[in-house]
Amino acid sequence: MAQETYSNPPSSLVAGDAYLWQDIPEDIALVSAYVVYFRSVDDSDVSFSVTGSDQTTYFEFTLSGVTTENLNAGDYVTTKAITYSWGRETSAAGKLVLSANPLGNPAKKFNQRIVELLESHLEGRLPEGLESHTIGGVPISKIPLSEADLLLQKYKALAKREQREQFAKDNPNQATGNTVHVHF
Numbered sequence: 001m002a003q004e005t006y007s008n009p010p011s012s013l014v015a016g017d018a019y020l021w022q023d024i025p026e027d028i029a030l031v032s033a034y035v036v037y038f039r040s041v042d043d044s045d046v047s048f049s050v051t052g053s054d055q056t057t058y059f060e061f062t063l064s065g066v067t068t069e070n071l072n073a074g075d076y077v078t079t080k081a082i083t084y085s086w087g088r089e090t091s092a093a094g095k096l097v098l099s100a101n102p103l104g105n106p107a108k109k110f111n112q113r114i115v116e117l118l119e120s121h122l123e124g125r126l127p128e129g130l131e132s133h134t135i136g137g138v139p140i141s142k143i144p145l146s147e148a149d150l151l152l153q154k155y156k157a158l159a160k161r162e163q164r165e166q167f168a169k170d171n172p173n174q175a176t177g178n179t180v181h182v183h184f
Helices: 110-121 145-171
Strands: 012-014 021-024 030-038 047-051 061-064 074-084 087-099
Touching: 030 061, 047 061, 110 145
Parallel strands: 012 087
Antiparallel strands: 021 061, 030 047, 030 074, 074 087
16 A cells, blocks of 8 residues: 655654655745754654655655654644745644554653652652662662752753753754854
């Protein structure tokens, strides 16, 4: 069975599924680049983009399953960015509802797992069997709440940095969003 080609970016998709669409922007002869961005509503650091390939009379977009297979389910805001010879035009393109991948289990990084364990400890709901585990050489069951809170802030910052680094690695052409002040 051949893959179906749609006329718009996906509005609903199962993580790990492929999706193909075509679009014809206005003044296509003046278009030098066409990218569609998907940014998570829940966590703005989680996003991905699909760059259209110029087919002369239309742009073709291929969202491969690998791009979304390890993403958590959730809502994503979709934005079209079209670069013309005279400048760039950005417009909202809707929302993507990403469903969980039934075949996958997104692997959490070390710092994120520690954050979840520390939050569980602070809430008094550690999973059964974790009483003897340690964090940084300190048994979880013996960490005072004030010390656990300090560790939680440290690991949250590390997890956030990991997410930003991964985002920068996955999207090398996207701006960081940092404000730069220039004085003359």
